[in-house]
Amino acid sequence: MFSLTMNGRRLKMADESDTPEVSELKQKINKWLDEHKNVLELNIRETSPNHGLVGYYSVIGQTQNFTQCGTAPDSLFIHSADNMYFNIGFAEKISRTDSVDTLRKQFQFVALDKLPMPDLQAPSNWIITPQTPISSFSDGVTIESFENGRIRYHIDTNFFAVYGNIPQEHPIMDAPSPPGTYLQVRRNFQGKITIDMPMFAT
Structure with a gap:
């Protein structure tokens, strides 16, 4: 048995043979990485002030769904x-x-907990995301501009794996995830990510 920390929660996983669906999905991930020459390039842009970067501490007492940006100064x-x-x-x-x-x-750090892999043909009930070696980092981050509450920054980083899982409706703490509901493809590849979006509501 082995464990993996994802979004702050440790998931236990049994060492068992892959199901046919997992094997097929792993093949698709490897093929995607081959076709993209081991580089994930993303240009993430948001125009709506209410769907950009949310000031965490200014809204955490009001909502947990992050649907609206806070207008107050914040550090996260x-x-x-x-x-x-x-x-x-x-x-x-x-x-x-x-x-x-x-x-x-x-500036102190960024964290990339969940990112898309565009055009990866995965079943809709799966969440697939690349994994960085450490949960947060500052190396390779360049803040390019900040004007009228809008930030643009670029991240050059490395990923060591692609993780996937089927979210469980009522997961049992410290219990192994059911076979066929998770996967990890270990493979080193690069990330080149540009983020351009508002940080404050209008």
Whole structure:
């Protein structure tokens, strides 16, 4: 048996033979990586101020669904969508009137918990996402611009695997995930990710 930490929760998994569906999905992932020459390129852009990066601490007492951006200064900003979950953190609270130099000086880390692999033909009940070697990092991150509360930053990083699972409706803590509901394809590949979106609601 082995375990894997995903979104802060440790998942236990039994060492068992792959089901036919898992084997087929692993083949598709390897084929995708071959076709993309071991590079995941993403250009993530959001125009709506209410669907950009959310000031976590300014809204956590009001909502857990991250559907609306906070307007107050904050130090941790999260973007959450059906196939994406990532964040960027700063040492001090950031406001829309700060300069790009201030953001660069205060920048601390990013985390890429869930990202899409475009055009990967996976069953709709599976969540597939690349995995970074560590949960958060600062190397390879360049804040390119920040104007009127909108940030653009680029991430050059490495992934060591692709993880997939079928979310369980009522998972049992510390119990192994059922066979055929998870997978991991170990493979080193690059990530080149540009994120361009609002950080504050209008």
